[in-house]
Amino acid sequence: MSGPTPLTELIGPVVRDLAKRSGKDLTRWLDQVIRLNGCSEPIRLIGESLTVDTSTGELLTSYNTRAEPHGQLLVRCGNRRASRCPSCAEIYRRDTFHLIRAGLSGGSKGVPATVRTHPRVLATLTAPSFGAVHRGPDKNGRARVCHPRRHEPACFDRHPASDTRIGQPLDPGGYDYVGHVLWNAHAGDLWRRFTIYLRRHLAGAAGLSQAAFNRQVKVSFAKVAEYQARGVVHFHAVIRLDARTEDGTPLPPPEWATVQLLDGAIRSAAAAVRLTAPDLGQPTTDLVWGDQIDVKPIPPGELDDGDELTEQKVAGYIAKYATKAAETSGTLDRRIRSADLAWLRDQGATEHAAQLIRTAWTLGNPATHPDLLPLRLRQWAHMLGFRGHFSTRSRTYSTTLGALRQARIDYRQAQRGESAAGTGSTLVLAHWKFAGQGYTPGESALAASIRTHADSRGTPKEEQHRRSCWPGQRGDLSGEACR
């Protein structure tokens, strides 16, 4: 979405627009927008919600969107991506931060503080090369000569971080686009195999059978996918060893389960993963992890010793990556239709990303590549072939996003002096229908000015909590819409 039109230019059309759609009830609309707490692409719903006392049959509350402006209720979109909705992405980022940190520091959300003593690392698994690409500054931000070599392709430039050539191939004609798209399309599979191999390699390194290892140790993961500038996905993961317990509480593992054992097994397991790519005549025939596997132990504590990782830093990294999608690699953040293919560059895709999208689209043709149909490459062309989850955690890592959302809902209900919806002696009957998404141009400008006003005033936390939940949003809607 481009920036909103200045309010002064729109005030006439705005009033006409709102008066036509909302009748007299402009204040009601403003109230809804304030409660959206900054969401820029709200979902519009039509429907009703009834709360009934199951012991007496008495109707406790009822809510119907008929009374709302436009006859619709606006709820937060809940989009994870900062490029689509900065406000909802920020809530997602904060939730992710808290649950990653809970899995590292413990002492909250049902995770014991002893997790700090468990072997745990931050591991980064990347893809191999599909052709040389222009390189930016190194990890420490120092500029370096891109590809100083005698043979072609070479590049002797030092690209600053802002250089748009970073990640673009030196020789697009020789780049393995098919191999690249197929790798992204299998990245989730490669990860899944890695987790299976990791348990095997840990058992082997400890001199135990797989069954004996599984009886004693549980491997917990929290991973995020991130796009490198070259348009290939890579994974960052917190990997932790716990003792296997009946109820899943993460307790310290046996003494032989050390961070060295974990480090070695991650490297050997990643090196062992191999999938055979569908043969389309491309140079990349085996889908494997690249050599650049990074494993860093996460020490306990909050002390920041320069480059050293801290629990806080790791939680911050993972949470930040969780709200990014593929757009950092120069692609588009929406699904592609065939009509878009001729205009990818005009819509903001780099030439490299556009070529990857076209490759995915071609490979996704069911007539010519029926065997690739399960990869759903057309549906995921804008993601350059990757269709996996951006952020996943194993069940025992820490709490879940759903649990955090429920905690927020319970908190608001407690504030209003209500019991949790659908539990105890109350039953919530709700029926909702999707009616659309986003604001009209007039509403968008007004909503933007409300957001600016709220930001500059610095709304207190409790007030934000109160505002972000609409009294009608309960029951089966609450988990999704009322966050």
Ligand SMILES: [Zn+2]
């Ligand atoms: Zn939103």
Ligand SMILES: [Zn+2]
């Ligand atoms: Zn270069």
